[in-house]
Amino acid sequence: MSASAPVVTGLGIAAPTGLGVEEHWQATLAGRPAIGQLTRFDASRYPSRLAGEVTGFDAEARIPSRLLPQTDRSTQFALVAAEEALGDAAVNPQELPEYGMGVITSASGGGVEFGQRELGLLWSKGKEYVSAYQSFAWFYAANTGQISIRHGLRGPSGVVVTDQAGGLDAIGHARRQIRKGTQLVVSGGVDGALCPWGWMGQLATGLLSRSDDPAQGFLPFSAAANGYVPGEGGAIIVLEDAEAARARGVERTYGRILGYAATFDPRPSSQDAENGPLDGGGGLLRAARQAITDAGLAPADIGVVFADAAGTPRLDRAEALAISALFGPNAVPVTAPKTMTGRLIGGGASLDVATALLSLRDRVIPPTVNVSEPAPGLPIDLVTEARETDARTALVLARGYSGFNAALVVGA
Template structure:
């Protein structure tokens, strides 16, 4: 049995578990007009930015010039998670310490800054660290070096599904003999160049009202808002956690599955429902055992219908409470599903589901029991987290209370 013993959160709605959870239950939104750069030239001008985050407070000074904001978020999250778990990596055999993270955008801020130096001053102005800071695997590598995590290391790049895939891979490594795994996902996709790349998908919202721009499953849905941040967590085998006297166990990673959608021209449909069923089978539970679903919630009407259809196929119309707390943060790519996992674990701990801010007019073709304006008190023994990534990735994760 693999369990989660520590959480670290960096989100537009709060840095740290306590702040994030309080604002999430209150339905407070972190979406606003972009301040990192002038968004005026772009059709999407809103995002979920982490404003109260100073990289220097979380990253060793010598590493600040070598790393991107995506990695700074992970440094902060890992430190918080390890402290929360009461775990010192040095207390574990050095080759039994694993690290598996997810990333989607890469170090885009760092990369854009260094390329601008090259355009204005020539190639000799570019930092040597450009060769690694932008790379998707930089976060895993830096965490491995900084914390001495010399066991199995990995990086997952499956966009929004990435963090669930990273957690699934970390569970695999623990089953193979690792004793501690640092896992999760972070992304920092807010730079002008990265905004251009995101706009090319045609899925971003052009809405100017922060309270109406990102509305998954709503009849007014017209795209999503990007966000930055994520969550890092500590995973262990339960017997190891209990043996060392872990301060808390948030929950068990009971089931996981991933599927890949066929090409549209194949005539076959999306496979999210199969991923959900496979995750339930892995957890050895039936659909009726699931108490809550943390949905992917694209905010794109066609994709919302696909997810609603998958949930209805497995659970029946309005068959299980569903929530999408990321409407307060934006879609954070590899950080988004990690944050959903953190929210699901906290919901199980406190017996309450967070709301889905701003969604008021549920679309007729999305027959879901969506938790909307207010939190809902609910005993949650099993929670399902769903995530999809651009390109056809689908992942589902079942969490179970540790009791």
């Protein structure tokens, strides 16, 4: 296999902004936010009550009946997105070597909603009422396993658990397997934990927004930033060796995965000697710089940045200073379309990658909604309305709770 950048031949999306690539993309371009009051459970007694929910999803119409009782809602999203991505790539797995196709996805806690339901039955009724599928449906590798089984993808596979950074890390690992000789890897991430058990895990971070106003709940880089809003969903991509894709007759691709890097933040009390005081953004800066170098590019070659957009003043400032240190103040457009969906845990970064590829395809940068301008002291060119662009490369940034940083460079 060639050592050239692998190509993205298929996309599949299940997100609050839409089921399917074009539905999501049109909603994103129009700046239609999908954050609202949480309906998946009664959140009235919790301090945070906003979420980005996937609506209009009919599992019985989209998932084989035999899989319904053994899969969590997030796994059902992943199966639908994977099927869409493979169809979009015109891949018939039966026509390719089964050990030449792998699956690498990201996750946070696995099928949390499924697990809570079954543990509730254990506590309230007894072990006889717990589904045998609990043995694997809750597992963080369930999405990878179910996609692999359903489509006969028996090549190198795995799962990455690095919170919000996971979607980029999964794609980075997929690229590694393709460089080692695997022809095709299904990658990305779809996640969700909109149930009391999953909700408490996110509340424990202290980073959730306490606002009840959907238009004020998630305002990254704003002076009114007050935390983030969780969501569910994500994106699955089909990544292929460029020569192998050409050999099977692929004529249209979404773009290329040019560079990737990941770092881990030092202790909050330590100083970043290489980059100086960046309010904790030194690890993110290193990841971004290394990903651009890995792509064989310079910062000036990057046309747009899809930000991590944590939604808290300290983390937003750290990211803004890192971007400014790398590119210069206000030197590159920065956008955070996740303001329309919320932060999707293991699914958010891969959705940003899919959105970035669509942005390069159509030469338009989607907006950061509900934010009119960055807070004073944040030296970034924040895109708040859809903007035409001639960008041919995009840098996608992601950070996970407790210090994970990842950066991915995609090219048109």
